[in-house]
Amino acid sequence: MKPHVIMHMVTSIDGRIVTTHWPKDFAIGALYEDIHQQLKGDAWLVGPVSMAEFAVGEAKPVVSNETFARETWKAPHAHSGPYAIALDRHGKLHLNIDRANGDPLVLVVPESVSDNYLAELRRDGISYLFAGASELHLPTAMNKLAQEFGIGRLLLEGGGGMNGAFLDAGLIDEITLLMMPFADGTRGAPALFERNEGTPVVLNLESVVQLERGVLHLRYKVT
Structure with a gap:
């Protein structure tokens, strides 16, 4: 028996996850925390x-x-x-x-x-x-x-290496992603998933919600 694991992350459109140099006027922290609370994790x-x-x-x-x-x-x-x-x-x-x-x-x-x-x-x-x-x-x-x-419902909010390890272990059930409307492009910046070469994991898109200022909230089920 394991919890239902929901990976909850925020990214740029190119999958970068370090937010420190992103535009401050998007209130990223508040958006992220709002979805975190809505997910009602244990x-x-x-x-x-x-x-x-x-x-x-x-x-x-x-x-x-x-x-x-x-x-x-x-x-x-x-x-x-x-x-x-x-x-x-x-x-x-x-x-x-x-x-x-x-x-x-x-x-x-x-x-x-x-x-x-x-x-x-x-x-x-x-x-x-x-x-x-x-x-x-x-x-x-x-x-x-x-x-x-x-714990029946766990929110995974890690870095790319941890997310990749959970994905490889088959432990992620669902992904909820806040995609910010800007490109980062920083060379070598941490990405949403970092894992050894392997077969890509197929996801099923469950919903897309457009929030303020072009932010997208995407939800996927992991097949």
């Missing part, structure tokens, strides 16, 4: 780079003599969602908070992370689960999020 998931933007203050590592079992730990306050989830393959996220955008944090880590790092997460009130020995196994992560946190 959780949203990003990578370590995006989640690090929520960190408060300097890193405060913990030195612990305790050895923790490699099993899911749920923070006392994290009884219900929506949850803010991050994948952290190396155990390097130092957040010093227990919520992101008001939502309880859950980190997905491999069993190889240190006990000191797990002690830090517990100190900060951050729930965690394990998905893989030294590398993250996405299907395991999805199954545990559904079974142990009750």
Whole structure:
């Protein structure tokens, strides 16, 4: 069992996803958040780079003599969602908070992370689960999020590499895309999907809605 995974992203017409240099008068953040709320996810998931933007203050590592079992730990306050989830393959996220955008944090880590790092997460009130020995196994992560946190509907809001990994694993059920009416064209800029060469994945277009100023909201089902 896994959640219904909806990839929710914003792009230029040429598929670029870094928004920092895009025109500021399009209120991209507000548009994106409005659709995010309409999708009514039980959780949203990003990578370590995006989640690090929520960190408060300097890193405060913990030195612990305790050895923790490699099993899911749920923070006392994290009884219900929506949850803010991050994948952290190396155990390097130092957040010093227990919520992101008001939502309880859950980190997905491999069993190889240190006990000191797990002690830090517990100190900060951050729930965690394990998905893989030294590398993250996405299907395991999805199954545990559904079974142990009750997540039935998950919004994937990652970078191109993460989106590509979810696509290759067959984990994306639906794509909702805000396409902005401008071309980026920046050489080497991150794209919506970044994956090794393979067979293109066919999508079924479900709807197209034109928003203000020529912004398109596209919805696809993944076949």
